[in-house]
Amino acid sequence: MSKHHHKQSSRRKFLSRLGLGCAHVGAVSLLSGMTNMTVLNAAAKSNFSFVNNEPTGYKALVCILLAGGNDSFNMLTPRGNDEYNEYASVRTNLALEQNSLLPINPLNPDGKQYGLHPNLPKTQALFENENLAFVANVGALVRPTTLNDVKIGNKLPLGLYSHSDQQLHWQTSVPNDRSSLGWGGKLADIVRANNNNQDISMNISLDGVNLFQKGRTLSPYAITRKNNGSVLIKNFSDNSFYETLKREAVEDLVTNNYANVLEKALAKSFNKATGNSVTFDAALAAAGDVTTTFSGGSLSDKLKMVARTIKARDIFDVKRQTFFINAGGYDTHDEILDNHANLMRTLDDGLHSFNEAMIELGLEDQVTTFTMSDFGRKLISNGDGSDHAWGGHSLIMGGAVKGKRIYGAYPELYPGAPLDVGAGRILPTTSCDEYFSELALWFGVNHSQLVDIYPNIKNFYQPISNTQPIGFMAL
Numbered sequence: 079m080s081k082h083h084h085k086q087s088s089r090r091k092f093l094s095r096l097g098l099g100c101a102h103v104g105a106v107s108l109l110s111g112m113t114n115m116t117v118l119n120a121a122a123k124s125n126f127s128f129v130n131n132e133p134t135g136y137k138a139l140v141c142i143l144l145a146g147g148n149d150s151f152n153m154l155t156p157r158g159n160d161e162y163n164e165y166a167s168v169r170t171n172l173a174l175e176q177n178s179l180l181p182i183n184p185l186n187p188d189g190k191q192y193g194l195h196p197n198l199p200k201t202q203a204l205f206e207n208e209n210l211a212f213v214a215n216v217g218a219l220v221r222p223t224t225l226n227d228v229k230i231g232n233k234l235p236l237g238l239y240s241h242s243d244q245q246l247h248w249q250t251s252v253p254n255d256r257s258s259l260g261w262g263g264k265l266a267d268i269v270r271a272n273n274n275n276q277d278i279s280m281n282i283s284l285d286g287v288n289l290f291q292k293g294r295t296l297s298p299y300a301i302t303r304k305n306n307g308s309v310l311i312k313n314f315s316d317n318s319f320y321e322t323l324k325r326e327a328v329e330d331l332v333t334n335n336y337a338n339v340l341e342k343a344l345a346k347s348f349n350k351a352t353g354n355s356v357t358f359d360a361a362l363a364a365a366g367d368v369t370t371t372f373s374g375g376s377l378s379d380k381l382k383m384v385a386r387t388i389k390a391r392d393i394f395d396v397k398r399q400t401f402f403i404n405a406g407g408y409d410t411h412d413e414i415l416d417n418h419a420n421l422m423r424t425l426d427d428g429l430h431s432f433n434e435a436m437i438e439l440g441l442e443d444q445v446t447t448f449t450m451s452d453f454g455r456k457l458i459s460n461g462d463g464s465d466h467a468w469g470g471h472s473l474i475m476g477g478a479v480k481g482k483r484i485y486g487a488y489p490e491l492y493p494g495a496p497l498d499v500g501a502g503r504i505l506p507t508t509s510c511d512e513y514f515s516e517l518a519l520w521f522g523v524n525h526s527q528l529v530d531i532y533p534n535i536k537n538f539y540q541p542i543s544n545t546q547p548i549g550f551m552a553l
Contacts, residue, residue, distance in 0.1 A: 135397070135444060136391055136396070136397055136398075136441070136444050137397070137398055137399075137444050137445070137446075137520070137521055137522065138388055138391075138398070138399045138400065138401065138441075138444065138445045138446070139262070139399075139400045139401070139445075139446055139447075139448070139517060139521055140381075140384055140400075140401045140403070140432075140445060140446070140447040140448070141262065141290060141400065141401065141402050141403065141448060141449075141450065142377075142403045142405050142425075142428075142447065142448070142449045142450075143245070143248075143249075143288075143290075143402070143403065143404050143405060143449075143450055143451065144405055144408045144421075144425075144449055144450070144451040145245065145404050145405065145406045145407075145408055145409075145451070145452065146241070146406060146407060146408030146409030146410070146451075146452060147241070147244075147408055147409060147410075147451055147452040147453050147454070147455050147466060147467075147470075148408045148421075148449075148451040148454070148455070148470060149172075149408075149410055149414060149418050149454070149455040149464055150451070150454050150455075150470040150471040150472075151165070151169070151454060151455070151457060151470070151471070151491065151504075152169075152172070152174055152195055152414075152418060153194065153195050153198070153422065153471060154192060154194060154212050154214070154471045154484070154488075155174060155179055155192065155193055155194070155195070156190060156191070156192060156193075156488075156491065157176065157179045157181060157191040157192055157193035158190050158191035161190050161191070161490075161491070162176050164490065164491055164492040165491045165492075167492060167493070168457045168458065168491055168492050168493050168502060169457055169458075169459065169491075170458075170459050171459050171462075172414060172415065172457075172459045172463075172464060174195065174196065174415075178196040179193025179194065179195075179196065180193050180194040180195070180196060180198060180199060180202040181193050181202075182194060182202060182205050182206065182482075183206065183482070184482060184483050184484050185208075185482045185483050186483045186484065186485075188484070188487075188488065190488065192484065192488070195418075195419070195422045196419075197419050197420075197422040197423040197426055198422050198425070198426045199426065200426045200427065200429065200430035201425070201426050201429055201430070201473075203430075204429065204430065204433060204475060204481070205481060205482055206482060207481070207482075208479075208480075208481035208482040209433060209442070209475060209476065209477065209479065209481050210429075210473060210474065210475045210479065210481050210482075211473070211474050211479050211480065211481045211482065211483045211484070211485060211550050212471050212472070212473050212474075212483075212484045212485065213471065213472045213473075213474065213484075213485045213486050213508060213513055213548065213550065214471050214484050214485065214486040214487060214488040214489075214508070215469040215470070215471065215486055215487060215488065215489050215497070215504060215506050215507045215508060216469065216470065216471070216472050216486060216506055216508040216509070216510060216512075216513050217453065217454070217468050217469040217470065217506030217508075217509070217510065218235045218244060218247040218248060218251075218253040218453075218506070218509075218510050219235070219253065219506055219509040219510070219511075219534075219537075219538075220233045220234065220235060220253055220254045220534060220537070221233055221534065221537040221538070222509075222537065222538065223505060223506075224505075225496075225497075225499060225505065228499045228505065233254065235247055235253035235254065236253065236254065236255070236256060238468065239453065239466040239467070239468070239503075240466075241409070241452050241466070243256070244452040244453050245452050246289060247510070248450045248451070248452070248510055249261070249262075249288065249289040249290035249450075250289060250290075251510050251511055251514050251531070251532045251534075252532075252533055252534070253510075253534075254534070258289075258292070259289075259292055259293060259294065260288070260289045260290040260291055260292045260293065261290070261514055261518075261531050261532060262281060262290040262291045262293075262400050262402070263281060263290070263291050263292040263293025263294070263296055263297070263298075264293050264294065264530065264531045265293075265400070265518050265521060265523065265531055266279075266280050266281050266291070266293050266296045266398070266400060267293040267294050267295050267296060268523050268527055268530070268531075269398045269521065269522050269523065270295070270296060270398070272397045272398055272522075273395070273396040273397055273398060274395040274396070275394050275395040275396055277354055277357065278299050278354050278357065278358060278394065279291075279296050279297060279298060279299040280296065280396060280398055280399050280400065281293075281296055281297070281298045281299065281399075281400045281402070282298065282299050282301060282384075282387060282399060282400070282401050282402070283298035283299065283300045283301070283401075283402045284300075284301060284302070284303060284380040284383060284384065284401065284402065284403045284404075285300075285380075285402060285403060285404035286298075286300045287300065288402050288404070290402055291400060291402050298402060299354070299358075301358065301383065301387070302383070303376070303379035303380045303382070303383045304379075361390040361393040361394055362386055362387065362390050364390070364393055365386065365389045365390035365393055366389070367386060368382065368385045368386060368389060368435045368438055368439070369438060370382075370385070370431055370434045370435040370438050371431065372427075372428075372431040372432075372435075373427040373428070373431060375424055375427070375428075376405075376424075377403065377405050377424050377425065377427075377428040378424070378427055378428045378431055380403045380405075380428075381403070381428050381431065381432040381435075382431070382432075382435070384401045384403070384432070385432060385435035385436070385439070387399075387401070388436075388439065388441065388445065389439055398521065398522065405421075405424075405425070405428075407421055408421060408451060408452075410455070410463050410464065411460065411463040411464070411465060412462050412463040413462055413463065414455075414462065414463040414464055429447065429475055432447065432475075433447075433475060433476075436476070436477075442476060442477035443476070443477035443478050444477075444478070445476055446474065446475070446476035446478055446479065446517065446520065446551070447474070447475040447476060448472065448473070448474045448475070448517060449472045449473050449474075450472060450510075451470060451472070452466075453466055453467055453468050453469075453470060454467045454468060454469050454470025454471070454504060455467050455470070456501055456502040456503055457491055457498075457502030457503075457504070458493075458501055458502035465501075467502065467503040467504060468499065468503050468504060468505060468506055469489070469497070469503075469504040469505060469506035469507070470504075472513065474517075474550055474551075478520060478551055478552045479550060479551060479552075480549065480550050480551065480552055483550065485508070485548050485549065485550050486507060486508035486548070487507045487508070489504050489507065491504075508548070509534075509537075509538045511532045511534055511535045511537075511538055511539070511547075512535075512538050512539055512547040512548050513547075513548065514531075514532060515528050515531075515532055515535055515539065515541075515547045516546060516547045516548050516549075516550060516551050517551065518531060518532075519546065519547075519551070519553055520551040520552075520553055525541040525542065525543075525544055526541060526542075528541045529541060535547075
């Protein structure tokens with residue numbers, strides 16, 4: 079028996095043990111059947127053109143999705159006696175103790191006093207040191223909206239109060255349509271040509287496929303928070319006998335001269351992914367770890383991997399990157415005080431450590447971290463928790479942030495307040511479009527390009543004005 083035949087036989091046995099069975103082409107056909115749309119979309123995108131904006135140094139955007147709907151009125155809370163009493167009267171058993179709130183001193187006071195959740199002491203320090211700011215009462219809007227618009231259903235976001243729809247709207251910034259493109263992806267389409275290395279997407283995801291980073295030409299490159307980050311078949315680069323056999327078996331699937339164009343495309347895609355994985359691992363290993371201590375846990379681990387990837391930016395030869403993290407657990411219908419307290423502690427630790435890591439790398443002015451969430455939660459208790467609502471508060475962190483400020487308008491919180499659309503749901507007064515446009519301008523797009531990324535932006539802000547939509551970034 080020839081060595082070649084022995085190798086092929088061994089691969090067939092290995093594939094059989096994996097449950098892939100007989101013909102290699104059959105296995106590839108199965109895989110290509112699951113990825114036909116991705117391959118066809120990639121082919122269709124190849125003719126898309128974009129504007130090449132000239133970058134000034136490295137910049138990164140780090141998006142943290144507080145998935146499930148952050149109860150942000152207990153994250154940033156009225157602390158003055160009159161406003162606190164109104165807050166406590168509507169929140170009842172969900173209200174935090176007034177003396178537990180961590181005081182903050184905004185540089186743009188509105189005559190009221192505010193405090194942070196008691197489990198956000200490091201965030202309090204970031205705010206007071208002008209490295210962090212809040213955007214109050216922000217949400218998905220098609221246009222400036224009144225209570226009467228809500229009453230008659232006039233041009234409201236699709237699927238209002240729905241987890242899936244509202245997460246989609248925050249990631250696409252097109253709440254009047256269920257768009258298949260994310261604003262982070264469209265942003266990357268515009269600036270990606272500034273990266274000399276085009277092999278690995280500038281959009282890095284710590285949580286797999288996401289809509290936020292899906293553009294016309296780019297999709298996210300998924301990594302993990304473990305080891306050196308890359309996602310590939312386990313031990314694929316291991317040179318032991320068993321792992322070598324496994325690698326050869328899989329490679330055999332994708333190196334045949336297939337007649338089917340989709341099978342060819344899949345094989346090419348797999349080979350590229352394999353090469354990118356090895357390259358990614360090698361770059362992180364060459365750059366080395368950050369020395370900043372991260373507290374542990376999922377969010378901190380993910381932020382540490384983001385920091386490690388950013389440290390390797392020169393090895394990757396990139397000027398622009400986006401990162402996406404899904405921080406779940408915010409769907410707090412029950413036991414909200416305890417659950418939200420744990421979430422705030424985790425967020426506090428992660429933000430602090432990541433900020434310290436950026437200082438370590440000398441990149442605190444070049445990396446901006448921001449949060450998004452499905453929606454705020456109802457002010458009114460459901461007994462032990464809070465249900466889906468609308469407007470809420472987001473935070474932005476980084477050296478380029480004009481920190482120690484609360485942007486937008488903090489709403490009055492009492493039953494039947496001017497912005498209460500019913501059941502303690504607060505109507506947003508700042509749109510996601512304005513919030514995200516500010517970040518896009520800092521990242522390097524031109525004012526004239528904002529409409530390409532945020533189709534509804536002109537309903538809230540005129541890009542031709544060359545002013546800032548909100549003003550929280552130092553441009």
